[in-house]
Amino acid sequence: MKTVSVVIPNYNYAKTLALCLDSVYAQSHPPAEVIVVDDGSTDGSRDVIRRYPCTLLESPGNQGVSAARNRGVAASSGEVLFFLDSDEALAPDALGNAVELLAADPGLGCVHGILADTPLVDDGPVEAYKVLHAHFWRVRGVGETATAFFAQAAVPRAVFDAVGPFDERLRDSEDLEYSERLAARYRILLTDRIVAFHDDEDRLGPLLREQFRRSQQLVPTVLAARRQRSAGLRANKPLGVLAVGLALVTLPLVLTALWWAPLLFVGLFVLADVGLARFVAHRRGALFLGYFLVLHLLTHVALVAGAVVGAVRWAAPKPGSRVPVRS
DSSP states (O other), X not given: OXXXXXXXXXXXXXXXHHHHHHHHHTOSSOOSEEEEEEOSOOSSHHHHHTTSSSEEEEXXXXXXXXXXXXXXXXXXXXXXXXXXXXXXXXXXXXXXXXXXXXXXXXXXXXXXXEEOSSOSSOOOHXXXXXXXXXXXXXXXXXXXXXXXXXXXXXXXXXXXXXXXXXXXXXXXXXXXXXXXXXXXXXXXXXXXXXXXXXXXXXXXXXXHHHHHHHHTTHHHHHHHHHHHTOOOOOSSOHHHHHXXXXXXXXXXXXXXXXXXXXXXXXXXXXXXXXXXXXXXXXXXXXXXHHHHHHXXXXXXXXXXHHHHHHHHHHXXXXXXXXXXXXX
16 A cells, blocks of 8 residues: 655644544544645644654744645655644545545545535634535535645656646645646546535634635636636626626616616525535525525625626736836
């Protein structure tokens, strides 16, 4: 069996680190080594890490997840690299299944997993919304894809060496940039045989701010996918995103005879993903579904706003660029 190096970047996740590491050391396929790169934590994370027989690499300051992962890889020796975020805990068979899938198909450059439909630490209804949504769209996307997420992902060392390290200039959307390079040479598999329990955001304000920030990369990501003619994973239905955008554009009409227009688009938003609504209703009931849809609408508003801001920034002339002048 292939040897596995588990690489865990960490920044201020003392809350979940013990759960994360406990799950790694309880794997049916034991890792050859576990490397935790603490990226300048200030919350006591390092004290937690020192209780385990893993390698602790301490960054002098917060350098970002890309730098932390690269540093962990450089210190590792396993034939398979398994990237795991420190706010997640693995199901016991995750490493073994990852190794088996990679061994069965040499053309795979990465296998990555889904999130469970229950949180690692249950902190309330906002987190329940986020976890249910994250579980649903990943399960819906199981199969070959052009996108890899490295929160729970396995990559053969030879593949990582060929594709190159993570772009350390990126502190966000680094997965998407790496996926572009990876998918150009290898196939990527999203599988439900790798399952992780995630401790997600449990407050509405930070949740919306994170969605706004991440959505600023939406336009360049979509354009890159079209250039490669690849189909990446989609957390949300395009029709739902469009419906919310139209609802926002027509919002001033609530003061006119066309007051029904934005409500029509909100209704279209709800109908855009009936499968998701059915899943939530089945898991948590009709009352929670109403709450879920309200939060889902708000996150879409943040998504649309972030996409617009990102598009403007993407289209704006870059510093040092010259605009051609017609004579």
